[in-house]
Amino acid sequence: MITNTAYQLLAAHPFLAGMDQPQLNRLASWGHRSSFHAGTRIFSEGGQADRFWLIREGRVALDTHVPGRGDVVIETLGPGSVLGWSWLFSPFRWHFGAATVEPTLTVEMDGKGVRRLCDEDPVIGYELNRRFVQVVVQRLQATRVRLLDLYSGPGDRR
Amino acid sequence: MTDLMLPLPYRVTARRLEATDTVTLTLAPVGEGIGTWEPGQFTMLYGFGVGEVPISISGGDGGRIHHTVRDVGAVSHALCGTGVGGRLGVRGPYGHGWDPDSAEGNDLLLVAGGIGLAPLRPVLTWALARRERYGRIALLVGARTPADLLYPREYPAWRAAGVQLLVTVDRADAGWGGHVGVVTTLVDQADFAPDNTVAFVCGPEPMMRFTARALGARGVPDRAVRVSLERNMRCGIALCGHCQLGPLLVCRDGPVASYDVAGQLLDVKEL
């Protein structure tokens, strides 16, 4: 059964580790497997953000279009990561684009459905929000660290 | 008796451009050489008439040693510019290295940022020559751009030897199909048992701090994390005090130190 399969995939994904069976069951009804060939655009900057993906295998690049330089990759996400949080917050638009770098297996989640679920069940809502905030904080920290230009030496003049 | 401050003459027998600003020199002794060295040790490398700076030993065979040098200032510029046949002075080997023997029986995690791969390369060579003594071996490499990656020609051999090699860059160009992001983001993807791992981390200080924190978040205690410290040096032999970091003289007590000691010193802005 599709729901069962989605449940098992969710239970195995690190992003949801520690969530209990009934919670995962309820989430599973809003998820399904989805796979992408390498080089597939999953979403584009500015597009409507109504889904998110739990990456099981493969790699996805977040990018943005820079005139004269094309699509510049900002970060890549691999197995165990979650792709997309703009579905959680108004105005529900993607801040960046995303395209697969390798063949990628995910569990695709329906953002509107999960938002409704969070409204109905504040315990799940709190738990998911907590996890997404953690992801956002980690990415913010990584961005700050990157701004430090980590690999430059103390006397680097570049 | 050998004068500890007297550089021994070496000749450059090979010079390889690693990245836009980084060169690996192979040095052979003209007469007497510096003798045996351990992974993580450094020499004081002297560009005649220009000056002397500490440079890690990045490899070697027989009496020859490799130094990978990044051009950041007057002396390193002169060293990088020395061609095959050119002469340099070498003192050493100095310092307390990675001590890979003490990590036997554990998973080995090497994390390198930029030029930091140079002192870690001998650890990898060492561990691969004694493969059965270690658990899993993972090498995480971060560089600014793909063109800044050191030793990419050696990646296939490392992978073939069973090393989990994860590479990331801050800025990708069109031809890059690998990871993009800081090296700390690779920590979660590496295979190791946090309570049975020794991590060797080398790169600029902020990179080492953030890596140690990411390792801590995965459950690797600070005492199992070793970092290689960098301080300006003059004598290299614990005489001048130039390399002092809190209670440590980096040339003698380091450059490699355990993060439970070094972490507190690095957290202090100026000592």
Ligand SMILES: Cc1cc2nc3c(=O)[nH]c(=O)nc-3n(C[C@H](O)[C@H](O)[C@H](O)COP(=O)(O)OP(=O)(O)OC[C@H]3O[C@@H](n4cnc5c(N)ncnc54)[C@H](O)[C@@H]3O)c2cc1C
């Ligand atoms: C143990 C050890 C091992 C090293 N191994 C390598 C190596 O394998 N390859 C390599 O390329 N470099 C290595 N370095 C760094 C190298 O010694 C410096 O880049 C070099 O001393 C710079 O000298 P310079 O005359 O070229 O530049 P300078 O003109 O002296 O330096 C340029 C600027 O950088 C600052 N600076 C230089 N070095 C340091 C430092 N260590 N700490 C703080 N500030 C500094 C100076 O104050 C100045 O502002 C190592 C350093 C140490 C301590």
Ligand code: FES
């Ligand atoms: S460099 Fe002189 S004491 Fe360390």
